Amino acid sequence: MLKLSNISKTFNPGTVNEKKALTNVNLSLESGDFVTVLGSNGAGKSTLFNAIAGSFPVDDGTIRLDGVNITNQPDYKRSKYIGRLFQDPLKGTAPHMTIEENLALAYMRASASHSPFSMISAKERREFREKLSQLELGLEDRMQSQVGLLSGGQRQALTLLMATLVTPKLLLLDEHTAALDPATAQKVLNLTQKIVAENHITCLMITHNIPSALQLGNRTIMMKDGTIVREIAGQERKNMTTENLLKLFHSQGVENDRILFSADLPQT
Amino acid sequence: MISTAVILSALELGCIYALVALALFLSFRVLNIADMTTDGAFTLGCAVSATLAVAGHPLLALPAAMIAGACAGSITALLQTKLKIPSILAGIITNTGLYTINLAVMGFSSNVNMMKSKTLFSLVQPALGSVYKLLPAALITLVVAVLLVVFLKTRLGLSIRATGDNPDMVRASSINTGFTITIGLCMSNAMTALSGAVLAQYQKTADINLGTGMVIIGLASLIIGETLLPKGKLWMKALGAVAGSIVYRFIIAIALRLDLPSECLKLISATIVALAIGLPAIRGAMKPATKGGKSKC
Numbered sequence: 358m359l360k361l362s363n364i365s366k367t368f369n370p371g372t373v374n375e376k377k378a379l380t381n382v383n384l385s386l387e388s389g390d391f392v393t394v395l396g397s398n399g400a401g402k403s404t405l406f407n408a409i410a411g412s413f414p415v416d417d418g419t420i421r422l423d424g425v426n427i428t429n430q431p432d433y434k435r436s437k438y439i440g441r442l443f444q445d446p447l448k449g450t451a452p453h454m455t456i457e458e459n460l461a462l463a464y465m466r467a468s469a470s471h472s473p474f475s476m477i478s479a480k481e482r483r484e485f486r487e488k489l490s491q492l493e494l495g496l497e498d499r500m501q502s503q504v505g506l507l508s509g510g511q512r513q514a515l516t517l518l519m520a521t522l523v524t525p526k527l528l529l530l531d532e533h534t535a536a537l538d539p540a541t542a543q544k545v546l547n548l549t550q551k552i553v554a555e556n557h558i559t560c561l562m563i564t565h566n567i568p569s570a571l572q573l574g575n576r577t578i579m580m581k582d583g584t585i586v587r588e589i590a591g592q593e594r595k596n597m598t599t600e601n602l603l604k605l606f607h608s609q610g611v612e613n614d615r616i617l618f619s620a621d622l623p624q625t
Numbered sequence: 626m627i628s629t630a631v632i633l634s635a636l637e638l639g640c641i642y643a644l645v646a647l648a649l650f651l652s653f654r655v656l657n658i659a660d661m662t663t664d665g666a667f668t669l670g671c672a673v674s675a676t677l678a679v680a681g682h683p684l685l686a687l688p689a690a691m692i693a694g695a696c697a698g699s700i701t702a703l704l705q706t707k708l709k710i711p712s713i714l715a716g717i718i719t720n721t722g723l724y725t726i727n728l729a730v731m732g733f734s735s736n737v738n739m740m741k742s743k744t745l746f747s748l749v750q751p752a753l754g755s756v757y758k759l760l761p762a763a764l765i766t767l768v769v770a771v772l773l774v775v776f777l778k779t780r781l782g783l784s785i786r787a788t789g790d791n792p793d794m795v796r797a798s799s800i801n802t803g804f805t806i807t808i809g810l811c812m813s814n815a816m817t818a819l820s821g822a823v824l825a826q827y828q829k830t831a832d833i834n835l836g837t838g839m840v841i842i843g844l845a846s847l848i849i850g851e852t853l854l855p856k857g858k859l860w861m862k863a864l865g866a867v868a869g870s871i872v873y874r875f876i877i878a879i880a881l882r883l884d885l886p887s888e889c890l891k892l893i894s895a896t897i898v899a900l901a902i903g904l905p906a907i908r909g910a911m912k913p914a915t916k917g918g919k920s921k922c
Binding site for chain 1 (some may be wrong): 790791793795798799
């Protein structure tokens with residue numbers, strides 16, 4: 358499904374600020390895989406996502422999605438089939454446009470058949486309404502409200518809906534609940550789980566929360582210094598506890614205060 | 626103090642210049658780009674319109690001016706999206722180049738006189754009587770404003786609005802921001818050029834310096850409109866641009882009545898714009914206790 362072969366990326370090559378962000382990363386995802394990504398700050402998790410989404414060209418290696426080589430495709434073309442959520446809930450929606458208009462923009466990914474001069478149809482409105490009601494946030498009655506008036510959690514839930522409104526081949530979640538309060542974060546996480554399972558979406562999720570890294574998905578990878586240092590899947594993952602994963606972290610030399618903190622937190 | 630003739634002429638000019646305010650609404654407010662092409666595009670519209678009117682095609686002059694304006698906009702967009710030149714600089718570069726183009730369109734003369742030529746207004750004068758200038762000008766502005774509002778609600782319009790509102794999100798929605806910026810700048814400069822085209826035929830003369838300071842006049846009108854009308858839906862904002870432009874012309878008419886020399890007008894315009902854009906900061910400085918979070922458009 359997604360196949361990364363020998364992906365490398367160096368920022369500011371040849372200068373004192375040279376930073377090898379990714380070094381020969383290989384990753385293969387099967388259809389329906391839900392992979393959680395762990396790693397300390399600067400391990401290359403977000404750079405990996407940026408490489409997959411096409412935010413910058415990679416120096417080396419190939420990226421294939423469903424057998425198609427997308428290594429040199431610009432980001433806006435890839436976003437036709439790659440959905441993405443960022444940590445910042447403000448990044449995924451247009452604040453001065455209504456909920457309905459934001460959804461219509463997200464819907465355009467699949468509606469190439471629609472004329473660019475057509476407007477939001479009554480049928481689409483009904484569809485948006487129905488999808489919004491699944492979020493159980495009451496947004497279906499506020500479709501004419503400006504998105505800027507919503508809370509961070511509501512905006513992130515809306516962004517999640519927008520990213521999956523047209524089922525993407527791949528969904529990239531970059532700590533998408535980290536900026537939300539614990540209760541809202543849990544709600545968005547549950548929604549994520551539900552939407553991903555219902556639509557059988559292949560998914561990569563960066564998190565610093567060890568319990569949710571183990572609880573969600575079927576595979577976990579650990580990154581350090583721009584490479585994938587460890588993968589946990591199958592039986593080993595089923596038997597893995599938070600403490601053992603932390604020990605594994607130390608044995609790999611991955612240190613991260615945020616991970617240590619999140620491991621102590623009770624699951625909300 | 627103010628005669629009917631003065632009111633009529635303020636309304637006429639207000640309607641004609643409203644097209645510039647609408648153009649800036651699209652580029653400055655919707656796309657969030659300060660488009661410095663405006664001055665040159667306005668003169669380009671004047672030049673194309675005058676030249677064609679003298680050649681005997683006063684009606685063809687309007688679409689021709691719009692196409693010319695769109696071309697000017699596309700150059701700015703090209704500089705900005707393909708060559709990655711900052712948007713303000715891209716506009717200034719096009720604007721500078723347009724000076725030569727505008728002179729060339731007018732046959733390398735700094736002005737064109739249309740006293741003996743048929744104009745759009747002289748064509749309708751027999752039928753309309755005393756409102757032969759106001760009615761066509763108002764109609765053109767109304768049609769453009771309605772088309773603009775409808776367009777901004779289409780899928781392409783939504784993409785353009787989102788480009789100005791949140792470029793990150795737009796790229797994640799498979800929209801090419803280079804494309805939406807280009808469409809937006811072509812449209813806004815076509816509107817600016819149309820304004821110049823109508824004005825040239827209105828005053829039966831085109832001059833190489835007609836567009837100087839037009840971006841500031843347009844912004845002043847836009848901001849006056851935003852201050853006067855409640856914030857709200859798109860059509861309200863478009864209406865505000867037109868209303869602001871008319872109010873601006875009345876301010877100018879009053880200033881002229883007060884025997885202010887016409888040379889002062891640009892300084893007055895500049896002051897209005899500086900004060901209007903700076904108003905939130907001025908309010909914030911006066912009331913330091915309250916947090917001033919003013920939202921865009």
